Amino acid sequence: MISLRFQDGTLLLDGLPEDGGPLAGLCVWDARVRLHRAAALHYAAILRRLHGKAEYRDEARAYAEVVLAEREPRPMRHYQRAALEAWEGAQRRGVVVLPTGAGKSYVALRAMLACRRSALVLAPTIDLVVQWATDLEARLGRPVGQYGGGEKRLDDITVATYDSGILFMPWHGNRFGLIIFDEVHHLPSGVTSQTASMCIAPFRLGLTATPERSDGQEGRLDDLVGPIVHRTRIDELEGEFLASYQAEVVEVAMDPDEAASYTAHRAQYLTFLRASGVQLSGPTGWQDFLAAAGRDPRGRAALRAWREQKRLARASRAKLRAVWELLREHGGERALIFTDDNDTAYEIGRQMVLPVMTHHTRPAERRAMLAAFRDGSWPVLVTSKVLNEGVDVPEASVGIIVSGSGSVREHVQRLGRILRPQQGKVAVLYELVSAGTAEGFTSERRRSHAAFGENDWRDEAPPAPRPPPPARPC
Numbered sequence: 001m002i003s004l005r006f007q008d009g010t011l012l013l014d015g016l017p018e019d020g021g022p023l024a025g026l027c028v029w030d031a032r033v034r035l036h037r038a039a040a041l042h043y044a045a046i047l048r049r050l051h052g053k054a055e056y057r058d059e060a061r062a063y064a065e066v067v068l069a070e071r072e073p074r075p076m077r078h079y080q081r082a083a084l085e086a087w088e089g090a091q092r093r094g095v096v097v098l099p100t101g102a103g104k105s106y107v108a109l110r111a112m113l114a115c116r117r118s119a120l121v122l123a124p125t126i127d128l129v130v131q132w133a134t135d136l137e138a139r140l141g142r143p144v145g146q147y148g149g150g151e152k153r154l155d156d157i158t159v160a161t162y163d164s165g166i167l168f169m170p171w172h173g174n175r176f177g178l179i180i181f182d183e184v185h186h187l188p189s190g191v192t193s194q195t196a197s198m199c200i201a202p203f204r205l206g207l208t209a210t211p212e213r214s215d216g217q218e219g220r221l222d223d224l225v226g227p228i229v230h231r232t233r234i235d236e237l238e239g240e241f242l243a244s245y246q247a248e249v250v251e252v253a254m255d256p257d258e259a260a261s262y263t264a265h266r267a268q269y270l271t272f273l274r275a276s277g278v279q280l281s282g283p284t285g286w287q288d289f290l291a292a293a294g295r296d297p298r299g300r301a302a303l304r305a306w307r308e309q310k311r312l313a314r315a316s317r318a319k320l321r322a323v324w325e326l327l328r329e330h331g332g333e334r335a336l337i338f339t340d341d342n343d344t345a346y347e348i349g350r351q352m353v354l355p356v357m358t359h360h361t362r363p364a365e366r367r368a369m370l371a372a373f374r375d376g377s378w379p380v381l382v383t384s385k386v387l388n389e390g391v392d393v394p395e396a397s398v399g400i401i402v403s404g405s406g407s408v409r410e411h412v413q414r415l416g417r418i419l420r421p422q423q424g425k426v427a428v429l430y431e432l433v434s435a436g437t438a439e440g441f442t443s444e445r446r447r448s449h450a451a452f453g454e455n456d457w458r459d460e461a462p463p464a465p466r467p468p469p470p471a472r473p474c
Contacts, residue, residue: 001015001055001056001057002014002015002016002050002054002055002056002057003015003056003057003058003059004043004046004056004057004058004059004060005059005060006040006059006060006062006173006174006200008170009040009169009170009173009194009197009198009199010037010038010039010040010198011027011037011038011039011040011042011043011046011060011200012030012033012035012036012037013027013035013036013037013038013046014035014036015056016036020036021054022049022050022053022054023036023038023046023049023050026038026042026045026046026049027042027046039197039198040060040173040174040197040198040199040200041196041197041198041199041200041223041224043060043061043200043201043202044091044093044200044202047202060174060200061174061200062174062175063117063118063174063175063176063177063200063201064117064118064156064177065116065117066116066117066118066119066156066157067116068112068113068116068140068142068157069113069140069141070109070113070139070140071138071139071140071141072139076106076110077102077103077241079098079102079230079232079236079237079241080098080102080103080106080107080110082230082232083096083098083107083229083230083232084107084110084111084114086229086230087107087111087205087229087230088114089229090226090227090229091226092111092114092115092178092202092203092204092205093202093203093204093205093225093226094204094205094206094225094226094227094228094229094230095184095205095206095207095208095211095221095225095226095227095228095229096205096206096207096228096229096230096231097208097209097210097211097228097230097231097232098207098209098230098231098232099209099232099233099234099237099242099412099416099419100209100412100413100415100416100417100419101242101243101394101416101419101420101421102232102237102241102242103241104182104207104208104209105132105135105182105207107205107207108121108180108182108205108207109136109139109140111178111180111203111205112157112178112180115177115178115203117176117177117178117203118156118157118175118176118177118178119156119157119158119176119177119178119179119180120158120159120160120165120175120176120178120179120180120199120201121136121157121158121159121160121179121180121182122159122160122161122162122165122179122180122181122182122195123159123160123161123162123182123183124161124162124182124183124186125161125386126148126149126161126363127363127366127367127370127386128182128183129146129148129149129159129160129161130146130149130363130367131392132159132182133146133159136157136159140157142157143155144157144158144159145157145158145159146158146159146160147159147160147161147164147165147168148160148161148163148164149161149363154168154172154175158176162186162187162192162195165195166191166192166194166195169194169195169198169199170198173198173199173200174199174200176199176201177201177202177203178201178203178204178205179196179199179201179203179204179205180204180205180206180207181195181196181204181205181206181207181225182207183207183208184206184207184208184211184221184225185208185210185211185212185213185218185409187206187220187221187224187225188213188217188218188220188221188224189217193220193224196224196225197224204224204225204226205225206221206225206226209409209412209413209416210408210409210412210413211228212408212409213409214407234412234415234416234419241421242419242420242421243397243418243419243420243421243422243425243426243427244425244426244427245415245418245419245426245427245428245429246426246427246428246429247415247428247429247431247447248428248429248430248431249431249433249443249447250322250430250431250432250433251433251434251435252316252318252319252322252432252433252434252435253318253435253436254312254316254317254318254319254434254435254436254437255316255317255318258312258316258317258318259436261308261312262309262312262313262434262437265305265306265308265309265312266305266309266437266438268301268302268305269302269303269305269306269309271302272292272293272296272298272299272301272302273289273302275298276289276292276296276299278292289303290303309437311343312434313403313434313437313438313439314339314340314341314344314402314403314434314439315339315343315344315347315402315403316434318434319402319432319434320347320348320351320402322432323337323348323352323400323402323432324352326398326400326430327352327380327400330397330398330428332379333379333397333398334373334376334379334380334393334395334396334397334398335379335380335381335396335397335398335399335400336380336381336383336387336393336396336398336399336400336414336417336418337354337380337381337382337383337399337400337402338383338384338385338387338399338400338401338402338403338404338414339382339383339384339402339403339404340384340385340402340403340404340405341384341403342358342359342360342384344384344402344403345358345382345383345384346358348382348402349382352380354378354380354381354382355369355372355373355378355380355381355382356381356382356383357369357381357382357383357386357387358383358384358385358386359384359385359386361386366386369381370393373393373395373396374393374395376395385410387417392420393417393420394420394421394422395420395422396417396418396420396427397418397422397425397426397427397428398418398427398428398429398430399414399415399417399418399427399428399429399430400430400432401414401429401430401431401432402432403432403439404431404442404446405442405446406441406442406445406446407446408445408446408447410446411446411447414429415429431443431447
C-alpha cells in the first residue's frame with residue numbers, strides 16, 4: 001500500500017520501491033526520513049499514475065467540497081465563456097489571457113462554481129487582495145478569508161498576497177483544491193513560484209493581460225499552472241466590452257538650457273561607456289557599467305551624468321507644462337498621471353497641488369484616495385507604479401504617461417486602467433516623450449503590442465491545449 005502525506009509544502013510517499021516504481025520521475029529518495037518525497041504540485045499527476053494501477057491511501061488531501069452559489073447570476077460574455085470552456089477542457093489547469101477590464105475575476109468566480117472545492121486566490125498587492133475579497137463576498141454571499149496586510153483568516157474561500165502565500169503554504173498547502181493566480185506573470189519570479197510548487201491544488205487557473213516576461217521565464221507557467229488555454233486581445237473588445245480609446249504620442253521639446261544640459265550629460269556618459277568597452281545591449285550590460293563605474297572616478301561621474309540626463313528627459317519643465325495643458329484640455333474628466341519614479345510624481349503633486357500615490361502610501365490612505373477619485377472629489381491622481389496592476393478605477397478616462405520603462409506589459413497595464421467601460425466613454429492615453437532623447441527608443445519598445453497598432457510575435461494565438469488523459473475527479 002502506497003501512502004501520501006503532506007509535509008512542509010511537499011509530499012511524503014511511503015511504500016514505493018527504491019527506484020520510485022510507478023512514480024519514477026515525480027519523486028526523489030530523501031535519505032533523511034528514508035522515504036520518497038515529491039513537490040506538492042505533482043499531487044494530481046501522482047494520483048493519475050496510481051489510479052487503477054496500485055493501491056494507495058491519500059492522507060495528503062485536506063481540501064473540501066464546498067457548496068457555492070452566485071447571489072445574482074449573470075450571463076457570461078462570449079469570450080469569458082470560451083475562456084472557461086478552454087480551461088475546463090485542459091483538465092481545469094491553465095492560463096487565461098484577457099485585457100484589463102474584460103472581467104477576468106468573473107471567469108475566476110465561474111471556475112470556483114464549476115470546481116466546488118475550497119479555493120485560494122493569490123494577488124500581488126494588498127489593494128488587489130481587498131478588491132478580490134470584497135467582490136467575492138458580495139457575489140457569493142459568504143465570508144471570504146484574507147491573509148496579508150495584517151489579516152490572518154483562512155476560510156474555504158481565501159484571498160492572499162503572493163508574499164503571504166509563501167509564508168503559510170508549508171502548513172496549509174493541502175487545504176485548497178483550486179488555486180487562482182491573479183497577475184500570474186509574477187509567479188515565475190524567484191521564491192514566488194513556491195506558492196505554486198508547495199500547493200497540492202489539482203485545479204489551477206492563471207489570470208493576466210500580459211503573460212510575457214522580459215526574462216523569458218513565462219515558460220515556467222506550463223509546469224506551475226498549465227499552458228495558455230485562451231487569449232483575447234484589447235483590440236478585439238474595444239468599443240463593445242471595453243471603452244473605445246485613442247493612444248497618442250506627444251513629443252515635447254525641452255527648453256534650450258535643459259536640452260543643452262541633457263546633451264552634455266549624455267555625451268559624458270556615452271564617452272565613458274565607449275572608453276570602458278561596456279556593451280549595454282548584452283545580458284549583463286548594466287551590471288558591467290556599474291562595476292566599471294565603481295572602479296574609476298570618471299565612471300562615477302558618468303553614472304551621475306546618466307542620472308541627470310535621465311531626470312531631464314523624464315521630468316523637464318516643458319513636460320510638466322504639457323501635463324498641465326492636458327489637464328486643462330480635459331477639465332472635468334477623471335485623469336491618472338503615471339511616472340517612472342517617485343520623485344517626478346511628488347514634483348508634479350507639489351507644483352500642481354495634486355494627490356500622489358506611491359508605494360510609500362499606507363493602505364488606509366490608498367483606499368481613501370481611490371474613493372475620493374472615484375466619487376470625483378479628487379478628479380486627478382498622480383502615481384508612479386502602484387496603479388499599474390489590477391486596481392479598478394472605471395471612472396478614469398484620461399491617462400497621461402509622463403515617463404515609464406520600455407516594458408510592453410507596463411504600457412498595456414497603464415492603458416488598461418482607463419478602459420473600464422462606461423456609457424459614451426472614449427478613453428485617451430497620452431504618452432509624453434522628450435524630443436531628441438533616448439525616450440524615443442524606449443517609447444517604440446513599449447508600444448510593440450496590438451493595442452497600439454503594432455504587431456508582435458507574442459500576440460500569436462496560443463497552441464491548442466493538450467488533450468487530458470483519463471483521470472478520476474480530484
